[in-house]
Amino acid sequence: MKRPTTIPIGPQHPAFLEPLNIGLELEEERVVGATLNLGYNHRGMEYALALDYKKTQYLVERVCGICSNHHSAAYCQTMEDIYDIEVPVRAKVIRTIMMECQRITSHLLALGHTAETMGYENLFMQCFRERELAMRLVNEISGNRVHYSINVIGGIKRDMDAGMERHTANVMRELRPLLEDLRDVFARDNTLVKRMKDVGVLTNEQARDWCTVGPVARASGLPQDIREDGFAAYDMIDLKPVVRDEGDCYARTMVRMDECLHSIDLIEECLKLLDEGPVIMTVKGHPTGEGLSRVEAPRGELLYHVKAIGGLQLDRIKIRTPAFLNVPSVQAMLPGSRLADVPLITVSVDPCICCTDR
Amino acid sequence: MSMLRSSLRNLFQRPVTTAYPNVQADLPQSNRGRVMWEMSKCIYCRRCERVCPTNAISTNKEAKSQTIVRNRCITCNACVEVCPTQTISMVADYSKPDLAPTVHIFSANLPDYNFRVEHLPRGSGSRRPDEVTND
Ligand code: SF4
Ligand code: SF4
Numbered sequence: 001m002k003r004p005t006t007i008p009i010g011p012q013h014p015a016f017l018e019p020l021n022i023g024l025e026l027e028e029e030r031v032v033g034a035t036l037n038l039g040y041n042h043r044g045m046e047y048a049l050a051l052d053y054k055k056t057q058y059l060v061e062r063v064c065g066i067c068s069n070h071h072s073a074a075y076c077q078t079m080e081d082i083y084d085i086e087v088p089v090r091a092k093v094i095r096t097i098m099m100e101c102q103r104i105t106s107h108l109l110a111l112g113h114t115a116e117t118m119g120y121e122n123l124f125m126q127c128f129r130e131r132e133l134a135m136r137l138v139n140e141i142s143g144n145r146v147h148y149s150i151n152v153i154g155g156i157k158r159d160m161d162a163g164m165e166r167h168t169a170n171v172m173r174e175l176r177p178l179l180e181d182l183r184d185v186f187a188r189d190n191t192l193v194k195r196m197k198d199v200g201v202l203t204n205e206q207a208r209d210w211c212t213v214g215p216v217a218r219a220s221g222l223p224q225d226i227r228e229d230g231f232a233a234y235d236m237i238d239l240k241p242v243v244r245d246e247g248d249c250y251a252r253t254m255v256r257m258d259e260c261l262h263s264i265d266l267i268e269e270c271l272k273l274l275d276e277g278p279v280i281m282t283v284k285g286h287p288t289g290e291g292l293s294r295v296e297a298p299r300g301e302l303l304y305h306v307k308a309i310g311g312l313q314l315d316r317i318k319i320r321t322p323a324f325l326n327v328p329s330v331q332a333m334l335p336g337s338r339l340a341d342v343p344l345i346t347v348s349v350d351p352c353i354c355c356t357d358r
Numbered sequence: 359m360s361m362l363r364s365s366l367r368n369l370f371q372r373p374v375t376t377a378y379p380n381v382q383a384d385l386p387q388s389n390r391g392r393v394m395w396e397m398s399k400c401i402y403c404r405r406c407e408r409v410c411p412t413n414a415i416s417t418n419k420e421a422k423s424q425t426i427v428r429n430r431c432i433t434c435n436a437c438v439e440v441c442p443t444q445t446i447s448m449v450a451d452y453s454k455p456d457l458a459p460t461v462h463i464f465s466a467n468l469p470d471y472n473f474r475v476e477h478l479p480r481g482s483g484s485r486r487p488d489e490v491t492n493d
Contacts (some may be wrong), residue, residue: 016389055409062432122365143388147434
């Protein structure tokens with residue numbers, strides 16, 4: 001029996017946008033084992049965030065650039081849980097709209113990145129062109145393309161006027177056929193399908209054992225979606241989680257694509273729910289007690305736990321990000337695959353190292 | 359096959375990108391670009407300084423000035439909202455990139471919305487002037 005060859009992939013690798021390291025054990029071209037090493041991006045955010053709870057609502061967005069709004073929404077919900085207040089309906093609906101917009105931008109980034117990893121630069125640019133429509137829209141609504149800074153404890157900061165509501169509806173109408181075209185390409189393009197089908201399979205049991213969440217779990221047949229809990233305005237709209245059974249790269253990609261299209265449905269439903277009313281309520285006093293909240297970020301369940309001790313400073317703020325649960329599951333997907341598929345499989349879980357390391 | 363169709367369509371389309379920086383970026387009016395002070399209104403209450411999550415602002419009541427480290431500012435809009443006299447406003451375009459560490463100083467001696475640029479010693483990064491002297 002020959003000893004397997006061990007080679008490192010990363011932390012600097014052209015296929016990865018962020019530093020992660022995989023120690024691969026190879027027999028010829030086949031991967032027989034994989035060990036993940038993380039921690040290249042650790043910034044000690046959890047400590048920095050606990051210094052001043054009022055400033056945290058802005059800083060918490062900096063944990064991750066692609067799901068920034070979900071982080072601030074989760075943090076604000078946690079604080080609202082501590083204060084034991086219910087934010088106005090209009091604020092909830094606008095939060096939901098922003099979260100779904102961000103899901104579209106995040107998934108399109110992941111899809112574009114998947115295409116680029118396969119050398120399909122053309123499709124990558126197409127994804128980013130459609131993504132720009134959504135990016136522009138969130139810029140117009142919130143004032144920034146990435147860090148919306150729209151959630152505050154007790155509601156939202158910037159309201160949408162009637163013109164902006166119409167504009168959002170128009171952009172969604174414009175975006176839908178473009179995304180349907182993209183879906184067509186991802187679903188039926190020969191090269192793509194051959195490259196992704198039956199590659200990096202994560203079976204249902206493995207998905208459960210590795211505690212995966214979000215699109216990775218749903219692509220392996222685990223119907224878990226935190227949006228069904230009905231935080232923000234999700235209990236008022238008709239949510240249908242996208243679930244597939246194959247568990248391969250193709251399924252993960254298609255789940256993301258279908259979720260983008262479903263997000264458009266959800267945004268259109270939310271726009272109908274927008275009634276006149278306040279968007280923010282005043283919150284008095286420093287928080288005391290413990291709070292917990294979960295939201296469904298683009299990558300899956302995002303959990304915040306805050307312990308407040310009645311001052312500006314928080315005792316502890318604990319963030320469990322979805323990528324922290326999803327990224328290790330590549331160790332189950334990689335064995336058995338070919339070396340050339342390693343970047344594709346890793347990218348197909350949509351690894352966000354900023355989130356994972358915090 | 360489906361990609362071929364969209365490739366052909368793209369071939370006859372105008373480019374979606376613009377020739378930035380030769381062409382001005384098309385920023386929406388609501389964009390949070392940079393903060394500006396209208397110093398004749400300021401009452402030096404220091405609320406902006408206290409609320410700023412990145413400590414980018416330092417208020418100097420004696421010199422009647424506001425100093426901002428642009429590289430630190432994350433344009434979160436908190437100072438604009440907290441100011442009791444609406445002294446601070448957010449404008450849509452971004453500040454110009456710096457080649458060396460600088461701070462922008464708004465003061466009551468200058469016309470409203472004007473600031474002077476002060477260079478900090480090399481290697482100061484995005485520190486405030488008081489932090490530099492503390493070193
Ligand atoms: S909050 Fe407004 S009035 Fe007070 S110091 Fe700042 S700029 Fe001046
Ligand atoms: S916009 Fe935010 S970060 Fe920038 S100076 Fe004002 S409070 Fe500080």
